Protein backbone atom coordinates (compact mmCIF):
# COMPACT_ATOMS: atom_id res chain seq x y z
CA UNK A 1 0.00 0.00 0.00
CA UNK A 2 1.36 3.44 -0.86
CA UNK A 3 2.08 5.73 2.07
CA UNK A 4 -0.33 8.64 2.54
CA UNK A 5 1.35 12.06 2.24
CA UNK A 6 1.84 13.97 5.48
CA UNK A 7 -0.85 16.59 6.14
CA UNK A 8 -0.24 20.02 4.66
CA UNK A 9 -1.41 21.59 7.91
CA UNK A 10 -1.22 19.94 11.31
CA UNK A 11 -2.10 21.92 14.42
CA UNK A 12 -1.87 20.26 17.81
CA UNK A 13 -2.45 21.59 21.31
CA UNK A 14 -2.63 25.19 20.15
CA UNK A 15 -3.29 27.64 22.98
CA UNK A 16 -3.46 31.39 22.67
CA UNK A 17 -4.80 34.06 25.00
CA UNK A 18 -5.41 37.75 24.59
CA UNK A 19 -5.19 39.39 28.01
CA UNK A 20 -6.92 36.94 30.34
CA UNK A 21 -9.27 35.58 27.64
CA UNK A 22 -8.23 32.18 26.30
CA UNK A 23 -9.17 32.26 22.61
CA UNK A 24 -7.71 28.79 21.95
CA UNK A 25 -7.06 26.09 24.48
CA UNK A 26 -5.56 22.93 23.02
CA UNK A 27 -6.99 23.41 19.51
CA UNK A 28 -6.36 20.61 16.99
CA UNK A 29 -6.74 20.66 13.19
CA UNK A 30 -5.30 18.52 10.41
CA UNK A 31 -5.78 19.16 6.69
CA UNK A 32 -4.38 17.11 3.83
CA UNK A 33 -4.05 17.83 0.13
CA UNK A 34 -7.39 17.60 -1.65
CA UNK A 35 -9.36 18.38 1.53
CA UNK A 36 -11.40 21.42 2.50
CA UNK A 37 -12.60 22.71 5.85
CA UNK A 38 -14.52 25.79 6.83
CA UNK A 39 -14.66 27.55 10.16
CA UNK A 40 -17.89 29.30 11.04
CA UNK A 41 -18.21 31.50 14.05
CA UNK A 42 -19.56 34.74 15.36
CA UNK A 43 -17.58 37.93 15.15
CA UNK A 44 -14.78 37.93 17.70
CA UNK A 45 -14.61 34.15 18.12
CA UNK A 46 -11.03 34.11 16.82
CA UNK A 47 -11.28 33.03 13.17
CA UNK A 48 -8.87 35.62 11.78
CA UNK A 49 -6.53 35.18 14.76
CA UNK A 50 -6.31 31.45 13.96
CA UNK A 51 -5.31 32.21 10.36
CA UNK A 52 -2.66 34.66 11.62
CA UNK A 53 -1.26 31.97 13.96
CA UNK A 54 -1.14 29.48 11.06
CA UNK A 55 0.80 32.07 9.06
CA UNK A 56 3.16 32.52 12.01
CA UNK A 57 2.46 36.26 12.15
CA UNK A 58 2.68 36.18 15.93
CA UNK A 59 3.73 33.50 18.41
CA UNK A 60 1.27 31.08 20.01
CA UNK A 61 1.41 30.52 23.77
CA UNK A 62 1.87 26.77 23.35
CA UNK A 63 1.26 24.00 20.86
CA UNK A 64 2.65 23.07 17.46
CA UNK A 65 1.71 24.27 13.97
CA UNK A 66 3.27 22.24 11.17
CA UNK A 67 3.10 23.47 7.58
CA UNK A 68 4.22 20.98 4.96
CA UNK A 69 5.74 18.99 7.83
CA UNK A 70 7.81 21.85 9.23
CA UNK A 71 7.15 23.24 12.71
CA UNK A 72 6.81 26.99 12.19
CA UNK A 73 7.89 27.88 15.74
CA UNK A 74 11.30 26.33 15.05
CA UNK A 75 11.95 28.39 11.90
CA UNK A 76 13.81 31.66 11.41
CA UNK A 77 11.77 34.62 10.15
CA UNK A 78 13.31 34.35 6.68
CA UNK A 79 12.80 30.57 6.44
CA UNK A 80 9.18 31.01 7.50
CA UNK A 81 8.70 33.75 4.88
CA UNK A 82 10.08 31.39 2.21
CA UNK A 83 7.81 28.56 3.39
CA UNK A 84 4.80 30.90 3.28
CA UNK A 85 5.66 32.07 -0.24
CA UNK A 86 6.17 28.50 -1.45
CA UNK A 87 3.35 26.71 0.29
CA UNK A 88 0.51 29.13 1.12
CA UNK A 89 -1.94 31.15 -0.94
CA UNK A 90 -4.16 33.67 0.81
CA UNK A 91 -7.47 35.24 -0.26
CA UNK A 92 -8.81 38.21 1.72
CA UNK A 93 -12.31 39.66 2.03
CA UNK A 94 -11.63 42.72 -0.11
CA UNK A 95 -9.21 41.07 -2.52
CA UNK A 96 -6.36 43.42 -1.50
CA UNK A 97 -5.31 43.89 -5.12
CA UNK A 98 -3.11 46.71 -6.40
CA UNK A 99 -5.79 48.93 -7.97
CA UNK A 100 -3.63 50.60 -10.62
CA UNK A 101 -2.33 47.31 -12.07
CA UNK A 102 -4.08 45.07 -14.60
CA UNK A 103 -5.48 41.70 -13.45
CA UNK A 104 -2.57 39.97 -15.18
CA UNK A 105 0.09 42.15 -13.52
CA UNK A 106 -1.54 41.68 -10.09
CA UNK A 107 -1.28 37.91 -10.50
CA UNK A 108 2.13 37.81 -12.22
CA UNK A 109 3.67 40.02 -9.54
CA UNK A 110 3.03 37.35 -6.89
CA UNK A 111 5.01 34.84 -9.00
CA UNK A 112 7.84 37.31 -9.62
CA UNK A 113 8.07 38.18 -5.91
CA UNK A 114 8.47 34.46 -5.24
CA UNK A 115 11.47 34.48 -7.61
CA UNK A 116 9.79 33.41 -10.86
CA UNK A 117 10.86 34.50 -14.35
CA UNK A 118 8.86 37.57 -15.52
CA UNK A 119 7.83 36.25 -18.95
CA UNK A 120 6.79 32.89 -17.55
CA UNK A 121 4.91 34.61 -14.70
CA UNK A 122 2.97 36.73 -17.21
CA UNK A 123 2.09 33.74 -19.32
CA UNK A 124 0.95 31.65 -16.34
CA UNK A 125 -1.06 34.59 -14.98
CA UNK A 126 -2.78 35.03 -18.33
CA UNK A 127 -3.66 31.30 -18.54
CA UNK A 128 -4.98 31.23 -14.98
CA UNK A 129 -7.15 34.33 -15.47
CA UNK A 130 -8.59 32.87 -18.68
CA UNK A 131 -9.44 29.66 -16.85
CA UNK A 132 -11.15 31.63 -14.09
CA UNK A 133 -13.09 33.70 -16.63
CA UNK A 134 -11.65 37.11 -15.75
CA UNK A 135 -11.84 39.63 -18.62
CA UNK A 136 -8.84 41.71 -19.68
CA UNK A 137 -8.77 45.21 -18.29
CA UNK A 138 -6.16 47.99 -18.02
CA UNK A 139 -6.67 48.11 -14.24
CA UNK A 140 -8.57 45.97 -11.75
CA UNK A 141 -10.60 49.04 -10.70
CA UNK A 142 -12.99 48.61 -13.61
CA UNK A 143 -13.79 44.96 -12.75
CA UNK A 144 -16.86 43.88 -10.79
CA UNK A 145 -16.47 42.73 -7.18
CA UNK A 146 -16.80 39.08 -8.23
CA UNK A 147 -14.23 39.47 -11.01
CA UNK A 148 -11.81 41.18 -8.62
CA UNK A 149 -12.21 38.34 -6.15
CA UNK A 150 -11.44 35.82 -8.93
CA UNK A 151 -8.24 37.80 -9.62
CA UNK A 152 -7.43 37.43 -5.91
CA UNK A 153 -7.99 33.66 -6.18
CA UNK A 154 -5.72 33.53 -9.27
CA UNK A 155 -3.03 35.46 -7.37
CA UNK A 156 -3.31 33.01 -4.46
CA UNK A 157 -2.93 30.07 -6.88
CA UNK A 158 -0.10 31.31 -9.10
CA UNK A 159 2.65 29.77 -6.96
CA UNK A 160 0.80 26.42 -6.78
CA UNK A 161 0.30 26.50 -3.00
CA UNK A 162 -0.22 23.36 -0.94
CA UNK A 163 -2.56 25.26 1.36
CA UNK A 164 -5.06 27.94 0.43
CA UNK A 165 -6.36 30.12 3.27
CA UNK A 166 -9.37 32.37 2.73
CA UNK A 167 -10.61 34.96 5.25
CA UNK A 168 -14.25 35.92 4.52
CA UNK A 169 -13.57 35.54 0.76
CA UNK A 170 -17.18 36.28 -0.19
CA UNK A 171 -17.99 38.81 2.55
CA UNK A 172 -18.00 41.77 0.15
CA UNK A 173 -19.96 40.11 -2.68
CA UNK A 174 -23.61 39.96 -3.71
CA UNK A 175 -25.34 36.58 -3.70
CA UNK A 176 -24.62 35.69 -7.34
CA UNK A 177 -20.91 36.52 -7.13
CA UNK A 178 -20.69 34.91 -3.69
CA UNK A 179 -21.90 31.63 -5.20
CA UNK A 180 -19.53 31.85 -8.17
CA UNK A 181 -16.48 32.56 -6.02
CA UNK A 182 -17.47 29.89 -3.46
CA UNK A 183 -17.98 27.33 -6.27
CA UNK A 184 -14.56 28.20 -7.63
CA UNK A 185 -12.77 28.01 -4.26
CA UNK A 186 -14.28 24.68 -3.27
CA UNK A 187 -13.49 23.15 -6.68
CA UNK A 188 -9.78 23.80 -6.11
CA UNK A 189 -8.82 21.01 -3.66
CA UNK A 190 -9.85 18.30 -6.13
CA UNK A 191 -8.68 20.17 -9.25
CA UNK A 192 -5.37 21.54 -7.94
CA UNK A 193 -4.66 19.09 -5.13
CA UNK A 194 -4.29 21.84 -2.53
CA UNK A 195 -5.88 21.92 0.93
CA UNK A 196 -8.40 24.70 1.54
CA UNK A 197 -9.32 26.40 4.82
CA UNK A 198 -12.05 29.05 4.67
CA UNK A 199 -13.24 31.19 7.56
CA UNK A 200 -16.63 32.76 7.04
CA UNK A 201 -19.85 33.97 8.65
CA UNK A 202 -21.80 32.63 5.68
CA UNK A 203 -23.34 29.19 6.26
CA UNK A 204 -24.13 28.60 2.60
CA UNK A 205 -20.44 29.12 1.78
CA UNK A 206 -19.20 27.09 4.76
CA UNK A 207 -21.45 24.14 3.96
CA UNK A 208 -19.59 23.44 0.69
CA UNK A 209 -16.55 22.21 2.66
CA UNK A 210 -15.76 18.56 3.45
CA UNK A 211 -15.78 19.53 7.14
CA UNK A 212 -17.70 22.44 8.70
CA UNK A 213 -16.20 23.46 12.01
CA UNK A 214 -16.91 26.05 14.63
CA UNK A 215 -14.82 27.55 17.43
CA UNK A 216 -16.23 26.63 20.84
CA UNK A 217 -14.54 26.50 24.25
CA UNK A 218 -11.21 27.29 22.66
CA UNK A 219 -11.20 24.41 20.20
CA UNK A 220 -12.69 23.40 16.87
CA UNK A 221 -15.83 21.29 16.88
CA UNK A 222 -17.94 19.91 14.07
CA UNK A 223 -20.72 22.44 13.50
CA UNK A 224 -24.25 21.25 14.18
CA UNK A 225 -26.34 20.82 11.02
CA UNK A 226 -28.55 23.73 12.14
CA UNK A 227 -25.43 25.93 12.23
CA UNK A 228 -24.36 24.69 8.81
CA UNK A 229 -27.53 25.93 7.17
CA UNK A 230 -28.33 22.51 5.72
Ligand SMILES: Nc1ncnc2c1ncn2[C@@H]1O[C@H](COP(=O)(O)OP(=O)(O)OP(=O)(O)O)[C@@H](O)[C@H]1O
Pocket residue numbers: 018023041042043044045046047048049050
Ligand atom coordinates in the same frame (compact mmCIF):
# COMPACT_ATOMS: atom_id res chain seq x y z
N1 LIG B 1 -4.24 42.83 18.73
C1 LIG B 1 -5.30 42.59 19.50
N2 LIG B 1 -5.40 43.14 20.72
C2 LIG B 1 -6.47 42.91 21.52
N3 LIG B 1 -7.51 42.13 21.16
C3 LIG B 1 -7.46 41.58 19.93
C4 LIG B 1 -6.37 41.78 19.04
N4 LIG B 1 -6.62 41.08 17.89
C5 LIG B 1 -7.81 40.48 18.08
N5 LIG B 1 -8.32 40.77 19.29
C6 LIG B 1 -9.57 40.27 19.85
O1 LIG B 1 -9.55 38.86 19.70
C7 LIG B 1 -10.84 38.36 19.42
C8 LIG B 1 -10.80 37.54 18.13
O2 LIG B 1 -10.61 38.40 17.01
P1 LIG B 1 -10.68 37.85 15.52
O3 LIG B 1 -10.47 39.01 14.62
O4 LIG B 1 -9.77 36.70 15.40
O5 LIG B 1 -12.19 37.34 15.45
P2 LIG B 1 -13.02 36.86 14.18
O6 LIG B 1 -13.74 35.62 14.61
O7 LIG B 1 -12.14 36.75 12.99
O8 LIG B 1 -14.02 38.07 14.02
P3 LIG B 1 -14.68 38.67 12.67
O9 LIG B 1 -15.61 37.61 12.20
O10 LIG B 1 -15.40 39.89 13.18
O11 LIG B 1 -13.58 39.00 11.72
C9 LIG B 1 -11.75 39.58 19.34
O12 LIG B 1 -12.43 39.70 20.57
C10 LIG B 1 -10.79 40.72 19.10
O13 LIG B 1 -11.31 41.92 19.63
